[in-house]
Amino acid sequence: MMNARKRGLTEEAATTAIDQSCRLLRLPTIRAQFPELAAGAAREQMSYKGFLAELLMAECDDRARRRSERRIKAAAFPRDKSIRAFDFDANDSIDAPVIHTLATCEWVKKGEPLCLIGDSGTGKSHLLIALGTEAAMLGFRVRYTLATKLVNELVEAADEKQLTKTIARFGRVDLLCIDELGYMELDRRGAELLFQVLTEREEKNSVAIASNESFGAWTKTFTDPRLCAAIVDRLTFNGTIIQTGTQSYRLAHTKNKSKTAATTAD
Structure with missing residues (x-):
């Protein structure tokens, strides 16, 4: 040269x-x-x-x-979601300034938890993915997973004598996003394995969850009351709880779309 x-x-x-x-x-x-x-x-x-x-x-x-x-x-997000694309006007249960403050990811830096609780269609998964994306863009290591998928992976790892390595892998990310927690009942073994992951991350790295059940109803997912209480404690201590409400944005959007189509046809 x-x-x-x-x-x-x-x-x-x-x-x-x-x-x-x-x-x-x-x-x-x-x-x-x-x-x-x-x-x-x-x-x-x-x-x-x-x-x-x-x-x-x-x-x-x-x-x-x-x-x-x-x-x-x-991070393995299932789809692209952003804070900018979230329709705050469609859900007055969600305080936009609070979400924009969370988007700075100071809570991730401090290792604090976040809980998004609300009915289906109220935007909790959108916010979970969007806030996880913001964290990734700011340099944090993020991993997204469904609750059932995480538990199945832990069970398989335990059966293959790889549990310690798997829990350590989930423990290393700065933010673990767990979606659809509460949709399915977990047996005691699955709940205990999930508890181990949460304990590994406690007060060190953040966990953000989205659930369609209030904390009082989590006994349907975690059938052991003491274990349920311990998991709730891990996910709420020094954390932020966002209630996304009960009015489905998706259902309202579909109804409005159908109404508009019917009016146009007339």
Whole structure:
């Protein structure tokens, strides 16, 4: 490769040297954006230092974006959801300022829990995924799972003598999002295994859950009253509880859509 510092490089040789150097140094953004940024710098008569700063900032910004994308992918969210897309006007039970404060993820930094409680269709899963996404974008390690899937994975790990390793894996993420807790009854073994995961994370790393049952009704999911009380204690101590209400947004949206269609047909 021609020495890029040699004086008197032709434009073609300089372009080749930049391309090869960016490949060698693993600077894909600078390699891709250099022609456009160089043209802009020439038009604006940028200083050498200013131009170098533009190049490096572009590379850093793109690396941060790619890291966020990797963390979001690793979280295994089932679909894309965002705070911006949430319709706060459709559910007056949810306080928008509270959700926007949670989106700063200070609670994740402190290892505090979050509980989203409400009927189906009230937006709790949307908020769970959206807040998890915000955490991933801010650099936290996040993992999303359904409650039943988590318990099944723990049972399989126990049967294969891999329980300690599996619990440690779930313990390492900064935020564990557990959806649909309370939809199905868990036997004592499954409940005890879930309790082990929560204990591993207690006051160290955050857990966020979404449930369609109030805490008083969790005895239908965790049939042992003492174990149920211990799990509720783990999930609420120093935490935030958001009540998403009973009015289904999805049902109301469907009814309004049907009403609009009927009016249009008339």
